[in-house]
Amino acid sequence: MTLPTPQEHLHVVAGIVERRSAGEPEFLQAVREVLETLEPVLAEHPEFIEAGILDRLVEPERQYIFRVPWTDDQNRVQVNRGLRVQFNSALGPYKGGLRFHPSVNLSVIKFLGFEQIFKNALTSQRIGAGKGGADFDPTGKSDAEVMRFCQSFMTELVHHIGENTDIPAGDIGVGAREIGYLFGQYRRITQRYEAGVLTGKGMGWGGAEVRTEATGYGAVFFAEEMLARAGQAIEGRRALVSGSGNVATYAIEKVQQLGGKAITASDSSGYIVDEAGIDLALLKQVKGVERGRISEYAERRPGAHFVTSGSVWDVPAELAFPCATQNELSGANARTLVKNGVRAVAEGANMPTMPDAIELFQDAGVLFAPGKAANAGGVATSALEMSQNAARSRWDRDKSESRLHGIMRDVHETTYAASERYGRPGDYVLGANSAAFVTVAQAMLEQGVI
Numbered sequence: 001m002t003l004p005t006p007q008e009h010l011h012v013v014a015g016i017v018e019r020r021s022a023g024e025p026e027f028l029q030a031v032r033e034v035l036e037t038l039e040p041v042l043a044e045h046p047e048f049i050e051a052g053i054l055d056r057l058v059e060p061e062r063q064y065i066f067r068v069p070w071t072d073d074q075n076r077v078q079v080n081r082g083l084r085v086q087f088n089s090a091l092g093p094y095k096g097g098l099r100f101h102p103s104v105n106l107s108v109i110k111f112l113g114f115e116q117i118f119k120n121a122l123t124s125q126r127i128g129a130g131k132g133g134a135d136f137d138p139t140g141k142s143d144a145e146v147m148r149f150c151q152s153f154m155t156e157l158v159h160h161i162g163e164n165t166d167i168p169a170g171d172i173g174v175g176a177r178e179i180g181y182l183f184g185q186y187r188r189i190t191q192r193y194e195a196g197v198l199t200g201k202g203m204g205w206g207g208a209e210v211r212t213e214a215t216g217y218g219a220v221f222f223a224e225e226m227l228a229r230a231g232q233a234i235e236g237r238r239a240l241v242s243g244s245g246n247v248a249t250y251a252i253e254k255v256q257q258l259g260g261k262a263i264t265a266s267d268s269s270g271y272i273v274d275e276a277g278i279d280l281a282l283l284k285q286v287k288g289v290e291r292g293r294i295s296e297y298a299e300r301r302p303g304a305h306f307v308t309s310g311s312v313w314d315v316p317a318e319l320a321f322p323c324a325t326q327n328e329l330s331g332a333n334a335r336t337l338v339k340n341g342v343r344a345v346a347e348g349a350n351m352p353t354m355p356d357a358i359e360l361f362q363d364a365g366v367l368f369a370p371g372k373a374a375n376a377g378g379v380a381t382s383a384l385e386m387s388q389n390a391a392r393s394r395w396d397r398d399k400s401e402s403r404l405h406g407i408m409r410d411v412h413e414t415t416y417a418a419s420e421r422y423g424r425p426g427d428y429v430l431g432a433n434s435a436a437f438v439t440v441a442q443a444m445l446e447q448g449v450i
């Protein structure tokens with residue numbers, strides 16, 4: 001049997017995915033972005049073609065779709081759709097967050113699960129990949145409604161997860177409150193205190209230091225490494241951050257700690273610009289404690305203003321951290337950023353930068369860090385939480401943050417080294433995809449056709 005060339009093989013796999021997943025645009029976008037970069041790796045490893053690694057990698061191992069019925073505060077019955085996609089377990093148990101947002105559907109969860117394979121591989125923490133969620137909108141819901149929803153969601157999910165099989169965590173719309181309700185229901189149904197079944201837990205009952213901050217901090221650590229390699233630094237630079245959840249908040253915090261000036265934050269209603277630098281205590285109060293709108297920040301902060309048209313990417317700055325959601329930074333936004341002198345872009349969110357925008361950055365010589373590498377600090381710290389749970393221990397803050405920092409340095413090193421090895425030094429998209437793919441593919445190869 002003669003093997004197809006890497007190019008032919010990639011073409012065939014792309015065709016299969018396009019046909020099988022027609023109508024799943026986010027998933028197709030995520031797969032295409034990876035396939036486009038894998039030719040050099042496959043040229044070096046024909047055994048991956050022979051073993052059908054890619055054909056298997058693009059198909060989730062298992063997918064659950066289930067009904068989530070619950071009653072609202074008016075005693076009306078509500079129904080949402082719940083999902084859990086167990087994408088790949090070659091490196092370890094399925095690991096990845098749950099997203100509660102009205103935009104959640106199979107395409108979104110599959111794209112997130114697919115990205116998670118590569119991200120988790122880059123952390124070197126021996127975790128497989130999964131993702132889940134529901135089209136439930138926590139905005140405006142009472143605590144009691146959120147609790148009833150979480151209990152109903154877990155009543156089904158409980159059959160599919162476990163500390164050695166699948167370990168969910170948070171994502172958009174799922175934070176400490178939701179993880180608490182989910183864990184309570186899991187414990188009640190199973191009658192077991194399996195702390196390691198969920199990560200992102202409360203600090204008093206198995207949570208890990210710095211887990212909340214890890215994704216945002218990690219993205220900034222990655223940017224710091226990337227800039228350092230190019231002889232630059234965060235200190236003294238203006239930074240744009242989109243979003244105002246955990247990832248954005250702690251990206252802003254770390255930029256400030258490193259001497260940079262983060263001047264923006266956003267939510268679905270608009271964005272704020274604070275030329276004096278974001279007042280973190282106020283941001284945490286408005287978005288974290290009060291669960292309010294970002295406009296309230298501007299109302300309470302002299303000198304800050306709230307903008308409803310355009311996006312944070314219209315503001316001139318040298319650094320950009322998209323930390324809101326997928327496809328939030330378009331080609332037009334990238335053009336504006338480049339014109340305004342942006343030097344580095346690091347994705348705190350998953351797939352926030354559209355494909356044409358990535359191309360524009362790379363062509364303009366802007367350092368670009370894909371989320372698979374740059375936002376891996378969150379899930380990496382989840383793996384550290386699992387280790388602490390297994391050992392019934394708890395690390396202090398300094399140890400936790402220094403472990404996170406070390407992991408992000410390693411992710412950067414691995415990613416950069418792969419970009420060199422596969423012929424495009426400094427192309428972190430190719431580097432992240434290639435390094436992660438080789439790790440997962442090798443494990444799949446050694447474990448046989450399953």
Ligand code: GLU
Pocket residue numbers: 095096097098119167168169170171172199350375378379380382
């Ligand atoms: N949702 C986060 C991510 O996109 C974290 C997942 C986890 O900690 O399992 O990586």
